[in-house]
Every structure is written in structure tokens, then in C-alpha cells.
Amino acid sequence: MSYPAWPEPVVNVVPAPGAHAAPQGDALEIWWSRVDVGNLADEVRVKLAADLDETRTAKIERYRRAQDRDRGLAAHSLLRRLLSAVTGTPPARLELGAFCISCGETGHGKPYLETADGVRPVEVNLSHSGEVVIVALAAPGTQLGVDVEQGRTVDWNALRSSIFADQEWAATQGHADREHRRLLTWARKESSVKASGHGLSLPLRHVVTADAEGVNWSASMPSGVGRAAGADLDLAPDVAAAVAVLRPDGWPDVPVVRQVPIG
Secondary structure, three states: OOOOOOOOOOOOOOOOOOOOOOOOOOOEEEEEEEOOOOOOOHHHHHHHHOOOOHHHHHHHHOOOOHHHHHHHHHHHHHHHHHHHHHHOOOHHHOEEEEEEOOOOEEOOOEEEEEOOOOOOOOEEEEEEEOOEEEEEEEOOOOOEEEEEEEOOOOOHHHHHHHHOOHHHHHHHHOOOOHHHHHHHHHHHHHHHHHHHOOHHHOOHHHOEEEEOOOOEEEEEOOOOOOEEEEEEEOOOOOEEEEEEEEOOOOOOOOOEEEEOOOO
């Protein structure tokens, strides 16, 4: 499938350390970038790696493909630069943790910013696919998730039973742009399970999404997990993306979306 050309980049930059206030209330911020993965200049890779800590850098260096290494560098550099903009701490000096609600262990799962007093100044989530990296910010205490899927060839019939509820599959069958709609449904589901903290340990077929007004949608999840409310993100013609928050009712504010350069 062919798509229209990417839109011209929005003129935005990541704020300087300490120059950006964290979102408040129900506000959500989306920061994203398009990255020429696999073709970054060595000096750009060095600059991105300088934002990361040794543990993350070592993990990325173990990736076999240059595209995966560039994607990882860009995503985690963007994440740390944004956290630095909120806290004033240099990116490489930030302490990031992760927690998996499914197994109760740290070191993997949903990322968070570690602080000396245990109070998080901002909530974060990130995703990447193809040439796109994306970071979402929310007010402290907001359980959020974000997911991006760049257009690609997918054997949907092979994935139907593991990803789609019957009513979701039927809805995509009748959609004018069936391929994009299925990618968007996938992004909605992944953002929901990331918001809950379970990630892909929660079967996507058991996360059932439904349209609401405008770009809003909801996701019902298995008993005890909660309900997600989300919004679709209009980034580019060949990109499907969504952001979700865990809440019993209501909808998130319309996210503020900014495209920024990485390098």
C-alpha cells in the first residue's frame, strides 16, 4: 500500500534542562520524531548515546541490526531529554527504573523516573516502530501508555485469533482503510496494556476497544485490571498511534502533539 508523503516537520525543539513544566491535571503531551534508522552519522550516534546511562547503552549495543540500535538510541535519548527538561538534571544522570505489575519485579516493564524522595514529578511512557520514536508525558499519578505502529505488511489472518476480539475484527473488515484501521486497533490495545502496567503479559484479544466521540475510544480489560480511555494520534499518513490512561470513566484531554528533531 502506498501512502502520501510525510508532512513537513513541525518546528519544535526539546526544551533545555529545567525549562519545561510537567503536565498538570488531565493534560497529556506527545513528543515524537522521525529517525533515519540504520543511516545515522557516527557523530549523531555518539551524541545520542551521551544522553544514556551505561546500562541502557550496553543493552542497545547488543542489538544485531543497525536499525534497532539507532531506534533504541533515539527513543531513549528523547525520553531522557524530556525528563531533563522537566527536572533540570542532565539526561545521563537521571535514574530510571521499571516495574512489571504482572510479576511484581523491577528491571523490566513500565518505565518511571526514580527520585530521592520517591515522588515522581512526571509520568512517562515510550514506544518506537519503523522510523518513528514517541514519548508521552502526563501529570504525576496518571497511569498512561503510548504505542506507535508504522505501516508495514502484516499477515492479519494469522494474528486475528491472538489480537482481535470478534467484534473488533468485524469492524475493521468494513472499514475503508482496513490495513490502517487494524494497525490503529493494535496501537490502542498496546497503549492500554502499557497504561495498566501489564504490557503484553495481558492477552491483547482480551482487551476490547470501542470507538467513542471524535478521536476518543475506550478499552475494557479483564476483571481486576481496569478500564482504559484513550485518544488516537494523527502523526503521519503511514503511522497508527494511540495514547491511553487508566481510569474508570471519562476521557483524556486532547493530547498536545509536538514533532521534534533528534540528532
